[in-house]
Amino acid sequence: MHVCCCAAVVALTGVFLSLSSVVAQPIKARDDTVAASAPQASVVWTFPQDTWVENLAVRSNGQILATLFTSPQLYQVDPTGNSPASLVHTFPQQTSCLGIAELGTDIFYVVAGNVSLTTFASVPGSFNVYKVDMTGYSPGGNPSVSKVANFPQGKELNGMTVLNAAQDLLAIADSAAGSVFSLNVNTAAVSPVVDDSTMSPNSNIAPIGVNGVKVHGNKIYFTNTNRNTYTSIPMNSTGHAMRSASTLSTTTSPDDFTFDSNGQAYFAGNDAVMNGPVTGGNLSVFSNSPLVKGSTACKFGRTASDSGTLYVSTNGGLDQYLTGSFTNPGKIVAIPN
Numbered sequence: 490m491h492v493c494c495c496a497a498v499v500a501l502t503g504v505f506l507s508l509s510s511v512v513a514q515p516i517k518a519r520d521d522t523v524a525a526s527a528p529q530a531s532v533v534w535t536f537p538q539d540t541w542v543e544n545l546a547v548r549s550n551g552q553i554l555a556t557l558f559t560s561p562q563l564y565q566v567d568p569t570g571n572s573p574a575s576l577v578h579t580f581p582q583q584t585s586c587l588g589i590a591e592l593g594t595d596i597f598y599v600v601a602g603n604v605s606l607t608t609f610a611s612v613p614g615s616f617n618v619y620k621v622d623m624t625g626y627s628p629g630g631n632p633s634v635s636k637v638a639n640f641p642q643g644k645e646l647n648g649m650t651v652l653n654a655a656q657d658l659l660a661i662a663d664s665a666a667g668s669v670f671s672l673n674v675n676t677a678a679v680s681p682v683v684d685d686s687t688m689s690p691n692s693n694i695a696p697i698g699v700n701g702v703k704v705h706g707n708k709i710y711f712t713n714t715n716r717n718t719y720t721s722i723p724m725n726s727t728g729h730a731m732r733s734a735s736t737l738s739t740t741t742s743p744d745d746f747t748f749d750s751n752g753q754a755y756f757a758g759n760d761a762v763m764n765g766p767v768t769g770g771n772l773s774v775f776s777n778s779p780l781v782k783g784s785t786a787c788k789f790g791r792t793a794s795d796s797g798t799l800y801v802s803t804n805g806g807l808d809q810y811l812t813g814s815f816t817n818p819g820k821i822v823a824i825p826n
């Protein structure tokens with residue numbers, strides 16, 4: 490989830506304006522940093538007006554799974570655009586879906602919880618992780634879905650990733666608490682694993698600290714939306730922090746992110762997708778196409794024909810949710826690399 494908000498648009502706008510003052514190394518003007526060969530973005534699927542697409546995952550068969558924030562729904566999107574998006578599941582008793590991760594082929598886990606769609610305040614204790622078995626799914630099918638765990642201590646669960654596949658562990662960011670939980674999907678055991686100041690929010694109005702999380706080697710990498718940072722912390726195999734955090738890059742209001750196989754990281758957030766070394770440094774604009782306005786997450790394709798294509802989920806632009814005037818629906822966008 491990218492932002493919480495308040496009744497007063499003016500106050501929120503102030504929050505976002507103030508973000509720029511905490512960027513240690515402001516990004517260059519986007520037009521200056523776009524390479525001459527900047528890849529062209531194209532629309533894969535446009536959702537109805539007023540739809541916030543929050544996150545995505547790519548199945549091994551290449552089909553895209555998209556979580557919606559403005560309704561408690563999971564969709565499958567055909568990356569070829571040849572068939573319409575199909576509703577996979579509506580999660581009863583929730584208002585919104587957030588992070589999604591695959592642990593075991595075609596076994597997906599989805600974060601869902603309750604968020605006020607008028608104030609965007611999250612309901613503490615309302616967040617759950619569900620298992621969605623996509624094995625053999627085709628559009629119109631009814632996958633088996635079960636609740637894995639409730640998080641009575643969770644304030645606002647958001648990004649999720651595999652922490653340790655051999656031990657069936659997921660890592661889940663709590664953006665409002667500024668901490669990360671581990672979840673054993675077999676035993677449903679939940680443990681708080683990292684609670685570091687670099688994960689904490691620093692806004693009372695829109696408290697979004699740690700947001701996207703990834704595990705690579707013996708480190709956990711994460712974005713902090715309020716602090717405009719991309720950070721890593723060495724950890725052990727159960728996800729506990731072993732040494733202190735290193736802030737690797739700064740970028741405006743980063744949301745979720747992904748890595749490619751060449752050591753590059755790609756960050757969704759606001760109205761551009763940025764990229765730069767996984768290990769940190771200055772980031773460049775990968776795409777600032779109008780199509781990626783309100784980008785929320787990104788993942789590469791998984792088939793031979795699209796493994797170089799970055800798929801991006803969007804909310805269509807945050808301004809719409811602040812003003813309540815909707816002109817640009819959330820999308821799945823493809824950017825060839």
Ligand SMILES: *[C@@H]1O[C@H](CO)[C@@H](O)[C@H](O)[C@H]1NC(C)=O
Nearest residue numbers: 581582583584603612614615
């Ligand atoms: C979450 O929202 C759903 C749908 O409005 C509602 O049925 C459920 O009781 C809510 N749960 C909590 C914990 O607020």
Ligand SMILES: *[C@@H]1O[C@H](CO)[C@@H](O)[C@H](O)[C@H]1NC(C)=O
Nearest residue numbers: 724725726727728729730731
């Ligand atoms: C990781 O560190 C935590 C905290 O020190 C410890 O409780 C846990 O046993 C460690 N895990 C492993 C696999 O060593």
Ligand SMILES: *[C@@H]1O[C@H](CO)[C@@H](O)[C@H](O)[C@H]1NC(C)=O
Nearest residue numbers: 514515516517769770771772
């Ligand atoms: C990052 O950008 C700053 C300001 O333009 C520059 O001084 C610095 O050398 C750059 N760092 C790298 C690693 O390129």
